[in-house]
Amino acid sequence: MSDSDDKTEAPSSQRLQKAREDGQIVMSREAMNFVALLGGFAGIFMVLPYLVTDFIHVMQVLMANAGTLPMTQGGLLHSTDHAIAAGLKLAVPMAASVAALCLGGGFLQTGFLIHPESLLPKFERISPLAGFKRIAGGGTLPDTFKALAKFTIFAVVLWNISKNVIPSVPRMVGLEPAPLLKIISDLGFKAASAMILAQLVIAGFDIFWMRFRHISKLKMSREDLKDEYKNTEGDPHVKGRQKALRAKAARQRMMAAVKTATVVVTNPTHYAVALVYERGGGGAPRIVAKGMDDVAARIRDIAQDNRIPLVTNPPLARALFTLPLESEIPAEHFKVVAAIIAYVWKLKRPASRSAPLR
Template sequence: MSDQPEQSEKTEDPSQKRLEDAHKKGDVVKSQEVTTWFMVLGSAMVFAFVAPMTAGSVMTTLGGYLGQADLYEVGGPGFGAFVTNAAISLLGALLIPMALLALCGVAGNMVQHRMVFSLDPIKPKFSKVSPIAGFKRLFSTEALVNFAKGLFKLVVFSTIMVLVVWPDRDRLDTIMTAEPTMILTLFQEIGIKIFIATLIAITVIALLDYLYVRHKWWKRQMMTVKEVRDEYKNMEGDPHIKGRIRQIRLERSRKRMMAAVPDATVVVVNPTHYAVALKYDRDMAAPEVVAKGVDSIALRIRALARDHDIPIVENPPLARALHAGAEIGEQIPAEHFKAVAQIIGYVMRLRSRSRWKSGS
C-alpha cells in the first residue's frame, strides 16, 4: 500500500539515462513466453530435421556394438574403453540438437533486449527471504496473472493435443502390431502436427505476454517530476555532459557561421592560417564579421567563398587583427575602418566593371 502513492506520482516518461541505468542493472524487458517460443521452434526443427539423422547415427552405432557383442570384454580395461567409445559416439550424435536448442535459448533473449552482464539480479536482498515480502508476492497481481496465464496455457495445449491426436486414434490402436519403421513414421507425423499447432498457439501467447511485460517494465521505469529535476541537475554538474553540451553548441554555431559565408561581401585572408568573412551594404553603419577561423576552418571558409564567387583578398596583418579584435556578428573595430573601406571599395569597383562588361 505504501508503494501506491509513489507509483501514481510517476507521470514522466523515463529518460535515456534512466533506461541505460536499468539495462546496466539487468532490469530489461524479458518475456519468458518469447523464449519458450524460440525453444519450441528449435525443438520442432530438431524433431523434423535433426532427429531422423541422429536416430540413424545412434542406431548404426548401437547396431555395431550388438553385432560384435561377443568381442567385448565384460570386465577389465577393455570394458572401460567400450563404455568411453559408446559415450563419445552418443554425445557426438546429440551435440547438434543440444547446440541448436542452446542457440534458440540465446536468440529468445537477444530479440527482446541488448546483451547485458549484470550481477545485480543475483545479489542477496532481504526482500527475497523476508516472509512478509514473500507473502505479498504470493498474493500480488503479478502472481495472479501468472496463475491465470499458466491455467490458460494448460487448457490451450491440452486442447491442441486432443484435436491433433483424436483423428489418428484408430491408427494408434494398432501401433503395437505395426512394424518399427511404421511406428517411427507415425510418431514423427503426429509430432510435427503437434509442434505446428503449438507454435501457432504460443505465437499469440508470446506476443500478448511480451506487450504486457513491456508495458509493466515501462511503467516501472517512469519517473516523478522530482526525479526528472534531480537527474537534470546531476547531469548539468557532470563534466562529461558539460563538455558534450559545449561541443554540440560549438558545432551548431560553426554550421550557422558557414551558412553565412555565401552572403559575405569579401573574405580577408592570411594565405596560410587566417580567414575573416565580412559583410557590408549601404544600410549598415560599418562592416561586420559573419565568419572567421584559423587553419582548417579558414580553408573551409575560403573554399565556400570560391564556390560562391566571393572575392578573397590577401592581407595578413589585417586578417590577424580582425580575427583577434572582432567576434562573429559584431562590427569591425573603428581602427580598421580605413583599411577595410579600401578593400570593400576595391571589390565594389571590380563588381561594377564586371557588370558593365557583361552589359556591353
C-alpha cells in the same frame, strides 16, 4: 494520494537508460521458451535424422556382441566409452542448436547487455519471507494467470490434433516398424509445429505485457521530472539569472559602443539606431547599438552627452532596427544613410560644432 498514484508520467530517456545500466531490462520467459522449443524442433526434425543412423549402428553392434564382450574392467569400459561417444554425437548437436538459439534470443531481448551484478546471489531471492510477501502482495497473480492460460492453449491445441488420431489407433496395431514410425513421426511433426505456433502467440503477448509492466514500474511523477531536469539541465532559476546577467553585460557593451557612433537615427521616440562609419575604411556603415522605448531613450541620452548627432528618420530607424547588431547596412539604404552621414560631417565642422542635431 499514494506514490504510485503520483507516478503518472512516462519515464524519461534518462530514467530508462539508468534502469538499463542497473540491469532492469525486459526479459520474456515465454519468448525464451519459444526459442527453446524452436531449437529442439530443429534439432529433432532436421539434425537428428542425419545422426540417428550412426547411433543405431553403434548400438546394434554393441548389442550383437554383448555376449562376447570380456567381463573385465577394461572390456566394460571400452564398450561403455563407445556407447557414451555415440550418445554424445547424437545429443551435443541438438543441445548446441538449442543453446545457440536461446543465447541469441536472450541477447536480442536485452540489446546485448551484460550485467554481471545480476548474477550475484541476493538474499531476497532465497528468503522465504520475501517470497511470501511477493505471493501475499499479488505479484504472482499475473504469472499464475499466464500459466493457466498457457496450459489451456496447449491443451486445446493437443486435443484438436489427437481427436483426429484416436479413431485410427486400432488400425496401427500390427503395422510394420517402418510405417508405424512414419505415422508417429508425422504426428510428432504436426504436434510440435502446432505447439511452436501456439508458443509464438503466447510469447508475443508476454513480450507486450512485460514491456507494459516495465514501463509502468518506471513511471515518474511530475516532481521526479522536475528534479531530473534540474540535475541534468540545471536549475531554471539559476539559468534565468545567468541569462539576465549576460543580457545586462551585452547591453552595457552596446551602450559603450554608442560613444563611438557617427550618428544615431531615431523614430524619434520609439526607436534609436547608432551607426558607425569610418572614413576611408572601405566598408558600409555598421550598426553598433539599437533599442526601443527605454533603451532607445538611454541611447539618445548617451549620444547627447557625447555630442553624437541625432537624426530623425522614422522609416529608416524602423528598417535598421530589424537588422542584427554589428551588421553593415544593406544596399537599399545606402543612399539615405550616405546623405545623413554627409549632413553629419557638415555639422561637425568647427563652425557648426556648437550644438548637436536633434
